[in-house]
Amino acid sequence: MLDERKASILRAVVEEYIKTAQPVGSGHVVDAPGVSVSSATVRNEMAALETEGFLAQPHTSAGRIPTEKGYRYFVDALAQPSLDRGSAQQVRAFFDRAHGEIEQMLADTTRLLTGLTDYAAVVVGPPNDAGKVRSVQLVSLTPRVALLVAVLANGVVEKRTVELAEDTDEAVLLRAVNALSPAAIGEPFAVLSLVAPSHDPAVEAVLGRVRSVVGQGGADEGDHVFVNGASRISASFEAVETVRSVLTILEQQLVVVSLLRDVVDRGLNVAIGSETGMQPLADCALVVAPYTVDGERVGTVGVLGPTRMNYPQALAAVAVVGQRLGHRLSEG
Structure with a gap:
């Protein structure tokens, strides 16, 4: 556990890095909520956070960036996130008009999630034997x-x-x-x-x-996987090889299903970097939520983006969309 001041500094660094993707110096942190100390004290605390593994310094003269451990502390310390009013209205309007066959609804749901978060979205549909x-x-x-x-x-x-x-x-x-x-x-x-x-x-x-x-059996037995916004991955990473590796994974239906199922089965709603269990996703974060129909878990929704993703927005969007999707399918 971190004391209140260190936690406030870490939170300020993570939030600034999420916004700018640039190493964060003490000058950006000193006026953050909960900090209220001198720049020298902030620098000392940031050095301590680096020693403890929460921050890293990419270059000697640069500011700090969050590590996987830093992101994990940030996520675990988040209060229950909620969507802003405009996004909440967008979700409500979408499910009010969502009718027709489930395949089209799930494909449209991925587009909704991509629009809300600006990350790649994945929806795993109910298996064919899940419903009565x-x-x-x-x-x-x-x-x-x-x-x-x-x-x-x-x-x-x-x-x-x-x-x-x-x-x-x-x-x-x-x-x-x-x-x-x-x-x-x-x-x-x-x-x-x-x-x-x-x-x-x-x-x-x-x-x-x-x-x-x-x-x-049918020609499409098995899990139905819908992916949208894969092109957004290209804008999230500078390394071409990283983009190629992530896109390759998103094209493999069985791998995607196993990845989301494993994260949910471990009781996680966020998997950061190595927590995904897949080396090509070392620079990625995955936010997931299962959805239920008539009280039974039948599928999963999620978004995949860089580790510097906007976690509050992603968590809120995935949670609300998963809940509304389950309700809509339960209604038939």
């Missing part, structure tokens, strides 16, 4: 092709094309839906592959095809 079936329908496309549509409690809409062996009218499809619904509603989507046989031969012909297409 709310409703199921069979829609006739042609006499021999029907579309199976299941709306899940987590907002996912599952669709499967069902090719039929013979011409089938809508009355038969309706009887098939009546057979599917009691077994499926309130259960995972995969249970449709196990629905009991029907004594009606025409209906059983449809159910057999439904079991088959659901059992085969």
Whole structure:
């Protein structure tokens, strides 16, 4: 723990460096809230903070910059951050008009987060087996092709094309839906592959095809990952190799999912530098928040930026967007 004066000086250095990306000298700190001491005393305290590992001096004659340890102390000491009124209104308006299929909503949510924070945004959607079936329908496309549509409690809409062996009218499809619904509603989507046989031969012909297409799975099984604002990374780092490494990670869906899941599972909402567990992200910070649907954690939202990110803004944006997204999906 730091005493109050050292903590105030460290906070002033972090806040100034976040704004300017330039090493911070004592002159920028002496008038900061909670400091109220001479420049000489500030210099002595900054030297002590450097010795203790909270600050670093990139050049002998330069000011100080925060270390990973300094950022961590700053983040842990933050009060509960909140969005400014304009940003809060923007989030509220977005979710008031957010309707339609979940994939589009999640993609739009990443754009919202990027706009609020100016960092790369990531949203991991609910896995296909996370939601229970709310409703199921069979829609006739042609006499021999029907579309199976299941709306899940987590907002996912599952669709499967069902090719039929013979011409089938809508009355038969309706009887098939009546057979599917009691077994499926309130259960995972995969249970449709196990629905009991029907004594009606025409209906059983449809159910057999439904079991088959659901059992085969969809082309997009697995976690759905949406990324926006990757180009913002380029403006955050001077080293081309750093930019290239970070962009490569953002392009790898499995890596992104594992990264966010690991951070959340460790009970963190901010991972700074080495805390991400990935060497290419040594100069990055990740702010994450899980979101829940009907009380069950089903996905994660987050932003990725430089370690000198605006943590209060990022934490507030990710927390509010994650909460509102969960509420919107729970409403269906």
